[in-house]
Amino acid sequence: EDQVTQSPEALRLQEGESSSLNCSYTVSGLRGLFWYRQDPGKGPEFLFTLYSAGEEKEKERLKATLTKKESFLHITAPKPEDSATYLCAVQVTGGGNKLTFGTGTQLKVEL
């Protein structure tokens, strides 16, 4: 069975304090790994898709990396507006476009 585990469940940072969120996965075959941001009361906002080990993508203060077993979302010098729940999801080969999600990391960035 395909599994996605995110850690930590919750993370509190001071503004400017860089850190990383982890997404480890166990799948039969990875087609793509997706990162989303979700604000309270809203739908997930697409951030990145990664396809192969060694791939990296960046957007503003966020950088996503991928290995054969896990993905990291690095947040550099975070600001309070980066506070949200970050979700990771996998698409597996033979699974069509179905996304299997982890339970998310709730990030709070304080002044």
Add this chain to the structure above:
Amino acid sequence: SAVISQKPSRDICQRGTSLTIQCQVDSQVTMMFWYRQQPGQSLTLIATANQGSEATYESGFVIDKFPISRPNLTFSTLTVSNMSPEDSSIYLCSVVSESWNEQFFGPGTRLTVL
């Protein structure tokens, strides 16, 4: 990116009743998806809705409980039938981009069943 709207944004319903949720996309898309996000949990795929064919349901979800319509390439509905408090969730529709490497979500419908 696709712009997705859902109606209603939230509702409070009595047990035993049904609610139909609408999803409208600003462009034509081949596949639309319905997800559920129960309180404190992550998203789970309910079904995939293709235009012109019956929806494909994931394990644990059945058509009698969650009938889906897909009358055209920009619209879909999900009905939650004979509701119980366990159906209280956020229901989200989702579409895949033309390039197939991005998947976008609507704002969700927050359902509370009393």
